[in-house]
Amino acid sequence: MEMLENEQYNCKFGALNNTLEESVSVSSESFADQLAYKLAGVDRDGTIIPSLAEELMEVDHFLSEPKLDNIVEDNVLGLELANQEKCLKIGDFSCPDDLRQLNKGTMSSDAKQEAEKESKFEFLDGMLQGVDEEGNLHVTNDLSNDCADYLLDAGFAEKHSHLDYGHCEGDNLRNLCSEGFSPGLSEREMSPAGMRSLSTAAVPLPESNFGQSTFLLDNMSIRELHEAFRSTFGRETSVKDKQWLKRRILFGLQNLIEVENGSSLLVSGLSSHQNEADLIMSSGNDSSGSSIHQNFTNTHGDRTPLLGRGMGTNGHATSDVMVSVSGAEKIGFGRPSLEERESALLNRKRLRRPTRRYIEESDVTSRTCNGKFETSTANMTQNCSRARSHNRYHQKEFETSTLVSRQLSVGGSGLQVSSGCRVRRGRPRKNSTSLMGHDYNDYKEEHRMLSVQSKKYCGLGSSHSESHDDMSDDCATPIRTGKSGIRRKHHRLWTLAEVMKLIEGVSQHGVGRWTDIKRLLFSSSGHRTSVDLKDKWRNLLRASCVQMQNKKEVERRRKHASLPIPPTVLRRVRELAVIYPYPRERKPRPPPAAVATTPVTGTGSDTSMSRSGRILHRRNFA
């Protein structure tokens, strides 16, 4: 099987290479240059193109030393291609047109067919689909089974009516995959299987990039390193230590990679969130480049083994086949192609700079002695206190020496926090540059309730307050932003990084395995219980659906409610929603009306109980 796949792969790979060569040769020389330029993320001088990682992920990624033995090559382009081979995966593809142009070389289908397909794609958008060589649409039956309920409920009905359900049966996932795709097929034509395999099995090797960068950095003088540092972090440094500089810079770069979809979201130019304002990138200028790579990606992608994880009738993944393959490695979903990342790197002039303190301390993993986490910068000050402490003050977070997630505290969402940013004992607050997860007027009642609770505990807390770990920050007083009204109170906002971790988690373990996801991907986040993950996923699903229903509406909404979840991400969510249908919501819920109305706001004992349960929960995973 493996051999077969390899053969297949080689074959396609060859074909692709031809395509690639042709395309390149046809294109202007400057394009080739551009390509190399971008791919390498390196200036001709050898200077690293600056980037600033906005959303810092866990530091541990950074801490692990890059392996530079991996890659040492002269030819930049060649090197990149080598890397591409390992790192490619589905990214966002915004330029199907270019893709098609390329495809013509390798595909037998004519333009009309393409056009036809395209029209369907309009409907299908992110929906997964497969196309065989004849151009016939295939949609796995699974769509009609497990997801139907959800999808229909969510308003997918319309779209579904346009689908031709294929004749595939049962294990069509496997079939689709093993048949493979012609090299020229665009991502949009990938089958669900293909998507899956790409997103889950194509194991990106950031180390490669790392190795490359490392290599480059190794050859830089202190001065150059300083320059790189400066452009990466937006500030000077006087450190002479090459290693230090290298690590720091690599950190910045890696960080960018980690943000992964963040970059493609940039590419899409749709992100309206604060930080992105200044890094708009025209998607047009390098479309051809993207095409090639995406094309390449595909080819590579379809060679990746398909993990048939059947979707059980219950909607849950039924086997762990995929885990055996992908579980071991950290996988990336839909990371932008390297080229995308690199170009994002290029175009991203400078972003908000990280707190000086942050930079300085990022390698000092331990907290300050007294545990205080002072926020010296204005930036920090702004966010330091978005926290929900309210009823969780007693929750002890034993994350003492975790070196973790000190997320970059830049660009808070602009919430104004009046209450003092008290120092916190525990781990530094993760910042949220984030996404207001709850899109709609979800929690209404809740707020009222919480508000009550919060007040209660605030009062309570202020007496012994500081001594208690987590109760420090804002006491959940409703926060108001100017005229916009009440924004969500405390509540830890979800970072884009977090969201993506979640998505990745789901793509790995499927939906419903929240404890696993929590353990594996959020082990460093003291907050974010598995329940939180679940909730967030639910929200994401809703968001993604709405986005499908009518984008305009969303656009409109977006202006009012800050919902900067990048379309790319939402798309991803939708994909996963199809793959791992969210457990059907059981409507028939016998009203528990008979029960005496529980004193929700009342007796502390009641709440206390549940809270302690919560604590236990958390402690287990903290």
Add this chain to the structure above:
DNA sequence: ATTAGGG
């Protein structure tokens, strides 16, 4: 203890 779902 975990998950699904409703508020």
Add this chain to the structure above:
DNA sequence: CCCTAAT
């Protein structure tokens, strides 16, 4: 995010 019911 909180809480409860159901596994």
